[in-house]
Amino acid sequence: MKKPFKSVQEQIHRLFQEKEFQRVVDLLDGVTDDDYEAFLFRGMSLSRLNWHSEALTVLSRGLDVFPENPDLLAERAVVFLHLGKKALCILDLDAAVELEKQNPYRYASRGFVREKLGDIEGAASDYEKALELDPSDAITHNNLGMIFEKKGRAQQAKSHFDLADALQGLEGAEMWNKSAPDSNEQKSDLSLSGASPWYKEMWKPILIKEERRAFWRWLKGENSK
Numbered sequence: 001m002k003k004p005f006k007s008v009q010e011q012i013h014r015l016f017q018e019k020e021f022q023r024v025v026d027l028l029d030g031v032t033d034d035d036y037e038a039f040l041f042r043g044m045s046l047s048r049l050n051w052h053s054e055a056l057t058v059l060s061r062g063l064d065v066f067p068e069n070p071d072l073l074a075e076r077a078v079v080f081l082h083l084g085k086k087a088l089c090i091l092d093l094d095a096a097v098e099l100e101k102q103n104p105y106r107y108a109s110r111g112f113v114r115e116k117l118g119d120i121e122g123a124a125s126d127y128e129k130a131l132e133l134d135p136s137d138a139i140t141h142n143n144l145g146m147i148f149e150k151k152g153r154a155q156q157a158k159s160h161f162d163l164a165d166a167l168q169g170l171e172g173a174e175m176w177n178k179s180a181p182d183s184n185e186q187k188s189d190l191s192l193s194g195a196s197p198w199y200k201e202m203w204k205p206i207l208i209k210e211e212r213r214a215f216w217r218w219l220k221g222e223n224s225k
Contacts, residue, residue, distance in 0.1 A: 005035035012041050021045035036066040044075055052082045070096040074109060086117055104133035108140045115147065123147055138167035 005012075008031055015024045024045040031038055039062025046055035059076040066072060077092035093110040100106050111126030127144040130137060145160030 002030055002032045005031050005033075005038040007031075009035075009037065012037070016041055016045065019048070021048045025049070033062075033065065036062060036069050036072060038062075039065070040071055040075060043072075043079070047075070047079050047082065052079050055079045056083065068099055070099045070103075070106065073099070074106070077113070081113065089113065090117075102133060104130040104137060104140070107133070108137065108143070111140075112143065115143065120147060120150060124151075136167055138164045141167065 008027055012024055012027060015021075015027065022045075024041055028038060028042045028045075033039060039058055043055045043059035043062065046052075046058060056076065056079045059072055059079060062072045063069065063076065073092045073096040077089045077096070080086070080089035080092060090110075090113070093106075093113060097106045097110060107126040107130040111123040111130065114120075114126060115123035124144065124147045127140050127147065130140045131144065134140075141160045142164035145157045145164060148154075148157035148160065
């Protein structure tokens with residue numbers, strides 16, 4: 001007889017944080033689908049095991065049961081992106097935004113995807129909306145700064161980079177330790193749900209401040225040593 005999800009919720013969360021994705025999938029085999037997180041964590045774990053088609057099936061089934069769940073939509077968007085279905089990815093992110101219009105994270109996540117897909121104007125618009133809702137988000141300040149940098153708007157870029165640096169200092173190393181990987185890690189963690197949706201990837205440019213400082217020294221015609 002299958003157990004309710006709540007009975008293993010803490011264990012599932014711990015295993016997922018420890019990147020024991022196969023163990024998450026195995027444990028969820030004995031759990032009822034009475035909670036959206038049962039679908040969410042199974043789908044996320046399958047995706048991280050590179051079983052994207054299987055993850056898509058699970059997350060879509062979850063959305064049949066919980067059709068207005070923004071976390072399921074956002075995570076399915078990641079899977080669509082892995083499968084090369086870019087239009088469907090954006091549609092799911094749009095739906096997540098519509099469901100949580102006052103959640104800055106939804107705009108920041110969509111902006112990050114839009115930037116990756118080459119929609120710079122769309123990304124800038126989303127980052128600006130996210131900062132309107134939460135001006136203290138260092139990640140979004142950093143990413144918007146990079147957009148302005150690409151557009152040649154140096155002073156605006158510097159303003160957002162400086163804010164990102166200041167806010168990172170305020171938020172402290174504890175947040176980084178909880179949310180981000182080793183700065184040398186090359187593989188992106190493309191999660192969009194909860195407190196770490198693409199957080200690890202999005203924090204990397206903030207950590208490597210020296211790259212930005214070299215850019216500004218070059219811009220000013222200074223030696224980049």
